[in-house]
Amino acid sequence: xxxxxxxxxxxxxxxxxxxxxxxxxxxxxxxxxxxxxxxxxxxxxxxxxxxxxxxxxxxxxxxxxxxxxxxxxxxxxxxxxxxxxxxxxxxxxxxxxxxxxxxxxxxxxxxxxxxxxxxxxxxxxxxxxxxxxxxxxxx
Numbered sequence: 001x002x003x004x005x006x007x008x009x010x011x012x013x014x015x016x017x018x019x020x021x022x023x024x025x026x027x028x029x030x031x032x033x034x035x036x037x038x039x040x041x042x043x044x045x046x047x048x049x050x051x052x053x054x055x056x057x058x059x060x061x062x063x064x065x066x067x068x069x070x071x072x073x074x075x076x077x078x079x080x081x082x083x084x085x086x087x088x089x090x091x092x093x094x095x096x097x098x099x100x101x102x103x104x105x106x107x108x109x110x111x112x113x114x115x116x117x118x119x120x121x122x123x124x125x126x127x128x129x130x131x132x133x134x135x136x137x138x139x
Contacts, residue, residue, distance in 0.1 A: 002089070004096050010048055015092070016040040017085060022076040036076035037084040041092060044069025057099035064095075071095070 001009045022036035043049060043057055043065065058065055065071050073095075075088035111119075 002093060004093060005100050008048055008100060010046060014041060014046060019081055035079055035081050035084060036074060037081065037088045038072065038074045039088045039092060041071045042069065043071050053099055057096065060099050061095060
């Protein structure tokens with residue numbers, strides 16, 4: 001079990017880990033070893049997730065989530081399979097942690113009297129400066 005928060009856990013069996021060849025330069029070694037990691041997590045069918053959590057996760061993950069609700073995360077920053085796997089899992093856990101935070105609703109407020117007067121004063125100052133830029137009479 002992977003702990004996300006105090007009361008949210010996901011099973012390690014729900015995460016599909018696949019090793020792939022890492023892109024980019026690396027000489028002869030890069031063509032033989034599959035050091036990059038691609039993990040897939042079916043968020044839509046995860047029993048630990050509520051509908052609201054899934055919607056927030058969908059917004060946060062963006063293109064990393066497929067239409068079927070599967071999150072795909074790839075990591076290839078190091079040469080080690082183990083470190084790339086740990087990094088990909090950390091990315092997934094961080095993404096889910098950010099989705100568990102419920103955003104506060106914005107309360108509509110009116111501008112204060114002071115902010116209104118400051119805005120109008122600055123507009124008056126700018127207008128008077130622009131009036132000075134008008135045509136000058138030459139002597």
